[in-house]
Amino acid sequence: MSIQDIIQGKKEWRAHVARVKALPQDYRIVYKEIQKYLFKVGPVELTDGTGLLSGIVDLFEEGASSGKGVLEVTGTDVAAFCDELIKDSKTYADLYQETVDQKVNNAMKKATDKSK
Known part of the structure; x- marks a missing residue:
C-alpha cells in the first residue's frame, strides 16, 4: 500500500464520518452500534x-x-439486520472456526498416527 493509497483512504473515511455526523441522532446511535457489531463479528x-x-x-x-x-x-x-447484510460474507468467526477445526483435525491425526 502506497502513501497515496493511505492518504486517499483517510480522505474517504473522513468524508464517510462527515456523512454519519449529518444523520439525525437516532440514526447516528444505531449506526455506531452497527459499526461496533460489524467490527466484532463482521466480514x-x-x-x-x-x-x-x-x-x-x-x-x-x-x-x-x-x-x-x-x-x-x-x-x-438490529443485530439480525447486520447478520442479514453479511450473510454471504466470510466473517472473523468463520476464520476462527476454520482454525479450530484445523487444529482439532491435526491433533486427531497425530494421535492416530502415534497409536499405530
Whole structure:
C-alpha cells in the first residue's frame, strides 16, 4: 500500500464520518452500534474501504429524508439486520472456526498416527 493509497483512504473515511455526523441522532446511535457489531463479528472485507458502511449510510440517508425512524429502516432487531447484510460474507468467526477445526483435525491425526 502506497502513501497515496493511505492518504486517499483517510480522505474517504473522513468524508464517510462527515456523512454519519449529518444523520439525525437516532440514526447516528444505531449506526455506531452497527459499526461496533460489524467490527466484532463482521466480514473480513469490512476493513477494505467503506463499501458496506457507506451502503448503510446511503440507506439511512434515504430513510431519514423520507421521515422514517431508524428502526423502521432496520427493524427492531438490529443485530439480525447486520447478520442479514453479511450473510454471504466470510466473517472473523468463520476464520476462527476454520482454525479450530484445523487444529482439532491435526491433533486427531497425530494421535492416530502415534497409536499405530
